[in-house]
Amino acid sequence: MIKNRLTIQELKDGVLASNKAILGRAISLVESQSEKDRTNALSLVNEVLPFSGNSFRMGITGAPGVGKSTFIDGFGDFLLSQGKKVAILAIDPSSKISGGSILGDKTRMEKLVGRKNVFIRPSPAGHELGGVAQSTLESILLCEAAGYDFIIVETVGVGQSETAAKEMTDMLLFLTIAGAGDDLQGIKRGIMEMIDLVVVNKSDQIDSQVLSKLIGNFNQALHLFPPREFRPAVEILNCSAINSIGFDQIWSFVIKYESKVKENGSFLNNRNSQALNWMRRSLLNMIQKHLQKNEMLKSNIEKFENLVTSKRLSPLDAAKQIFDLLNLG
Ligand code: GDP
Numbered sequence: 001m002i003k004n005r006l007t008i009q010e011l012k013d014g015v016l017a018s019n020k021a022i023l024g025r026a027i028s029l030v031e032s033q034s035e036k037d038r039t040n041a042l043s044l045v046n047e048v049l050p051f052s053g054n055s056f057r058m059g060i061t062g063a064p065g066v067g068k069s070t071f072i073d074g075f076g077d078f079l080l081s082q083g084k085k086v087a088i089l090a091i092d093p094s095s096k097i098s099g100g101s102i103l104g105d106k107t108r109m110e111k112l113v114g115r116k117n118v119f120i121r122p123s124p125a126g127h128e129l130g131g132v133a134q135s136t137l138e139s140i141l142l143c144e145a146a147g148y149d150f151i152i153v154e155t156v157g158v159g160q161s162e163t164a165a166k167e168m169t170d171m172l173l174f175l176t177i178a179g180a181g182d183d184l185q186g187i188k189r190g191i192m193e194m195i196d197l198v199v200v201n202k203s204d205q206i207d208s209q210v211l212s213k214l215i216g217n218f219n220q221a222l223h224l225f226p227p228r229e230f231r232p233a234v235e236i237l238n239c240s241a242i243n244s245i246g247f248d249q250i251w252s253f254v255i256k257y258e259s260k261v262k263e264n265g266s267f268l269n270n271r272n273s274q275a276l277n278w279m280r281r282s283l284l285n286m287i288q289k290h291l292q293k294n295e296m297l298k299s300n301i302e303k304f305e306n307l308v309t310s311k312r313l314s315p316l317d318a319a320k321q322i323f324d325l326l327n328l329g
Helices: 008-016 021-032 035-051 068-081 094-098 129-145 161-166 208-222 246-262 266-293 294-309 315-325
Strands: 055-060 086-091 118-120 150-156 172-175 197-200 237-239
Touching: 008 021, 008 035, 008 129, 021 035, 021 129, 035 129, 055 068, 055 161, 055 246, 068 086, 068 150, 068 246, 086 129, 086 161, 129 150, 129 161, 129 266, 150 161, 161 172, 161 208, 172 246, 197 246, 208 237, 237 246, 246 266, 266 294, 294 315
Parallel strands: 055 150, 055 172, 086 118, 086 150, 172 197, 197 237
Antiparallel strands: none
């Protein structure tokens, strides 16, 4: 039994001792949006920060139904056999809209649930994407401080959630299945630049000729993109997650990827620029929220909105004049 309220020190000690129940409590704290909890959460994260960072973070994205849960269950089991300590987190803003989540119930991960070196945490519910992403970022740091050295961040292939996953991980895996023809299901142009590895799942259901054609088409499409200097070329692999087939090749890719980015320094550069981006984004967010509460500004904005819609002032000039009202120098 853990007592009701833990101090920051108790949370920190529990996290560092890899106590799963306390790690869960620490994550609940970073998920809370109450102002007091936020202050405590920020202190806690600062406290564990020196112990964080020692992990490989893999984002997994893909449309609902391609087999993400099944894949994470099977591949997570594979990672355990490689001696990894695996944490599974999620970014799923749909849980705000639907009450349930597109990513579904993590208790379905039968191979992983209850295993000693696994920590599974579903996406926080009830937040906007920005809030979900921020608490996932803080949860990653907590899990790392608790000794989890392979972090999986699962996300649905909708909206901006995969961009958020990309911005907090070291490698992004796109899980897909063969479409009706010889194309890949759900691959969108914008996402191609973000992906590091494509895995075609449910290979047990695909004819081998279709699979080869699919891989050929995909490799052709890849030639349209400039070569990647600091990261290994994107590859397309296949697996049958349900039968745990194909994980070896995926693992080989991960090892190759990790050693290349660590050797050439881009691993650290990427983590540093991610951290700075989060700082900037969070600052802009706070400024925006603060300004939204400012009564003087609110009434002025309405006035300017009328001027813009009645074409008496250009939108850009209106923005400039509102900005000048802030007297920021
Ligand atoms: P998610 O929505 O992306 O998390 O997908 P799920 O993991 O829930 O899988 C969706 C369905 O596909 C389930 O019925 C799985 O059993 C099935 N599935 C997942 N992987 C495979 C696979 O490798 N082969 C086959 N035949 N079915 C699979």
